[in-house]
Amino acid sequence: MKKSMxxxxxxxxxxxxALYAYAFGPGYGPRGKGGQGGLCWESSETGKASALTxxxxxxxxxLRQEFVDETAKLRETLxxxxxxxxxxxTNPKAExxxxxxxxxxxxxxxxxMRDKGLQFKLEARQFLTPEQIAEFGPxxxxxxxxxxxxxxxxxxxxxxxxxxxxxx
Numbered sequence: 001m002k003k004s005m006x007x008x009x010x011x012x013x014x015x016x017x018a019l020y021a022y023a024f025g026p027g028y029g030p031r032g033k034g035g036q037g038g039l040c041w042e043s044s045e046t047g048k049a050s051a052l053t054x055x056x057x058x059x060x061x062x063l064r065q066e067f068v069d070e071t072a073k074l075r076e077t078l079x080x081x082x083x084x085x086x087x088x089x090t091n092p093k094a095e096x097x098x099x100x101x102x103x104x105x106x107x108x109x110x111x112x113m114r115d116k117g118l119q120f121k122l123e124a125r126q127f128l129t130p131e132q133i134a135e136f137g138p139x140x141x142x143x144x145x146x147x148x149x150x151x152x153x154x155x156x157x158x159x160x161x162x163x164x165x166x167x168x
Contacts, residue, residue, distance in 0.1 A: 051132055059127050067120040074113055081106045 052060070085102045088094040125133060 022052055055058060056127050062126055063120065063124055063127075067116070071113065071116050074109065074116070077105070078109045078113065 081102065085099070087107055088099045088102055128136070
């Protein structure tokens with residue numbers, strides 16, 4: 001009886017742990033949130049992977065890496081400001097002016113990120129032919145991580161800013 005209770009307890013803990021882990025869905029992998037990330041032409045879901053030449057793919061990957069490297073500090077600062085703002089909202093003694101000022105700081109950083117994202121898209125577009133531009137279209141945005149933030153529609157509002165969808 002004692003052994004079966006111990007085994008039942010361990011199995012219950014393992015099941016609860018598994019449920020907890022899977023409750024959050026796919027995690028952040030090497031290709032972004034849920035393994036989707038990546039560039040439009042790399043996504044098997046779009047069926048457009050063959051539309052780019054190997055040279056174009058290489059150029060886009062290099063450009064994307066430059067973008068990621070260039071915006072790393074900005075993304076880090078954005079996260080810090082979001083956490084500071086969240087802390088202010090949860091502090092009952094926080095003054096309204098402090099919240100407004102922090103919100104403005106966050107908005108300025110988000111606008112900087114949007115500007116950098118726009119510049120990235122414009123540079124990436126230079127490598128495409130007119131046919132490719134028409135094929136990829138406007139849905140080929142910045143991809144996961146640049147749309148709604150981790151607040152999932154609640155709380156502080158928009159995430160890092162750019163695009164929606166599994167592209168670039």
